[in-house]
Amino acid sequence: MKKFFLVPALMLIAAGLFATGADEGEGKVLNRYVVSKIQPFDPADMTDLYTSQIYGDIAEALFSYEYLTDTYVLKPEVAEAMPEVSADGLTYTIKLRKDAYYYDPLKEVFPKGKGRAANAHDFVLSIKRLADPANESGGWWLYEGYIKGLDEWAAAGADYSAVVEGFKALDDYTLQLTLTKPYPQILYTLAMPFTYPVPQELLDTYGEEFANYPVGSGAYYYDHLESIPDNKYVLQKNPVWRGQNFPSAASAGQAVTEKLGADTLAEYGGKALPFCNTVVWNVIEESSVQWLKFLNGELDISGIPKDNFADTVINNELTDEMKAKGITLDINPTLDVTYTFFNMENPILGTNEKLRQAMSMAYNHEKALEIFYNFRGINAQTLIPPGLGGYDPDYENPYATYNPEKARALLAEAGYPGGEGLPVFKYQMYSTKSATHRQMVEFFIENMKAIGIEVEAVAGDWPTFLERIDSHEVEIGGIAWGADYPDAQNFLQLNYGPNKAPGPNAANYDNPRFNELYEKGAFMQQSPERDALYAEAAQLAAEEVPWIMGVHRLSYALVQPWVKTRVFRDIGAGYSKYLDIDTELRGQ
């Protein structure tokens, strides 16, 4: 009998021996996390934020973003310099550096481990793979219709041996892009993970399964031995990386300087990257587990789960308990917008501007920010979030504020006093499982009811929601948009007439003046004139109310005291190399 009591005792003793905190290997280990499963590393399929974060540490695009600037500024990465652009804005010539060597830890693709340098042919292959219909790439929309000959190449059967006139290698290290129309945003797209180079040798070695064996020229390589797919992705310092230095203090923006401190910037400026030998990306799908692991020091940076927010942050300040641990709170605006859209093809909603304005003023924007976001956002005035050209901090949307009296007056002016004569509108839900979504829909319905407008919820899941948007059947729906690249055009396209569903314009809004401003601005290089056009277009749409504006969400991150050089970046990937940790402090 004693043996049976001995077993649990041994279990506990063993547990004590085995229990551990942060996973310390040799050298500095950076412990990060993602909240969902990781997809294979195929650039053509890089629609998932978390996968691209990890892939961004392994692979490099032609361009990337400066680390210390307050706004998102492009810099050359595998490109040797920023491109030469022809006067008509249609031809881009990009020189590539010759030392962006691939590293293959398995030595299957490149037998010596160190491979050849990424070249222009690799980037051509990547863009062709986006265009190839067989890959159903989520990144094709970025290039569709913009690159001379590429659409035709895809339509003709995607023959990879054929040259595409608008995207070709002039020599091994020179790329030339020829556009069908001006598209200044194309430079941003060349910083996206969709365009990471794929060496032909990788495809030849692994065929369809190549995305499970990533090979890149980035600061880290994928450690197949230590990684466990679906559990943790371990990256090790790339021994053949060409090297880079931490940016100088002079390149830092004012806000970044204030956050990191001039001393830190001075200390790190010019130091060789990467600082950590190992980056461990843990897959943690449960927020309660992520939270405990952060509190236990097993994660270096963390978001704040909704359930823990009230106990952690009071009036945008950390609680004393958290402060005592040396943890810091980093609040930053994200490049996104949430909104409720009206189907502008609906015979009542689409034709009656005052009705839409009334509904927008009947919606309690301020209360929604409080109850659904814990004040973790700012009420949107237009669709352009702060931080992008075209955002006007002084502009106040007259209809993006709660005023039930004014809403009732507008409703009467619209021809429906007290809502009389209006049908029951249908609000299409995108999930019946999400409690928050259900509450948001109920909140909307109650707000409308208060001025006499009847709205009923229509149950549905995400695919149903998208299907009904595409078939223009949704009368009212709620959705969000996050930036693909830091240009307001990426948001304005959501109201651009030719982009009606199944394009991204779910409201099917089509205003000739807006379209004109969009077309003019979207094709211009960044300038104050372009920003003014963007602002005018955004304000025009805001006051015509195809959308009820929601919020631009704020990012709340907690940072352990031993993390030294963390700067919030909402766009781009490959930032792990800039992060340093103080192992001595972590040990304490």
Added chain:
Amino acid sequence: MVNYIIRRLLHLVPIILGVALVFFLIFNVIGGQEKYLYNMLPQKSRSAEQIDYYRHKYGLDRPLVVQYLDMVKQMVTFDFGKSESRKLPVTMLIKRHVPASAALTVPAFFFEISISLILASLAAYWRGSWLDKTLTVLSVIGMSISMLVLIMLGQQFLAYRMGLFPISGWTRGIGAVKYLLLPWLLWVTVTVGYDVRFFRTTLLEESHRDYVRTARAKGVGNRNIMVNHILLNAMIPILTYVVMQIPFLLTGSLLLERFFSIPGIGDLMVNSIASYDLPVLKATVMVYTLFFVSFTLITDILYALVDPRVRLS
């Protein structure tokens, strides 16, 4: 006996065909494959042509009879094609995830069954005593607490606050044991109550049989009766119960795998739903069913071995 086994194996044929038919109806006819195909595609690049492409790729544009036979073939050959989201053969994914699930469930299961059997025997032996009553109360409490609550309490107090176990994690080889200790403990805590109650009832039923009374009349001691008569005879229903639980071990414990970041087969199945990975979803469900059918067969054979009357019937 050989005839019996052959007969039982032949019975498997209509069962597998029937199961394949049910799956076929669910996945290929009424299960909303259109929706799956639609959602598999990236939002910004969906089109009718691409849906048609997938329909063709999965053979969903072929006659229904051909699709059905294809599904039967997949079940028989264990070749489920490639995962759409992972770009790897489904069989490879299953092989990769089964060990983690097995490492979680098999030791916990046998540990729990042993404890339950001992506790149930004690309770049955001293029926009506304080020990029996205490075990009954504890069993009911154990059955009443949900796994989710226990996991959260275990991670919060035993792992985070007391530091007895890692909060979550996984590694290859023997090192994984440290990450399994708390999940094992929680598994045993949740399941032991139900099994103690079941085994105790089985043992008590057996203790009222005529042969027990006869043994007592002959002067055989209580301990001897319990160990050599009651326990042995109760083994038939207990073994049946235990063997029938084994297929469930393959699928792991979804909650434990998710909260403890254990890359098991349950986790794979749930993620195949989330990522609309039709081949993986079909394969995991089919494999589970095949295991269930196989273990039913094993149970029947064991019955026949233990009790010759089964063979004759």
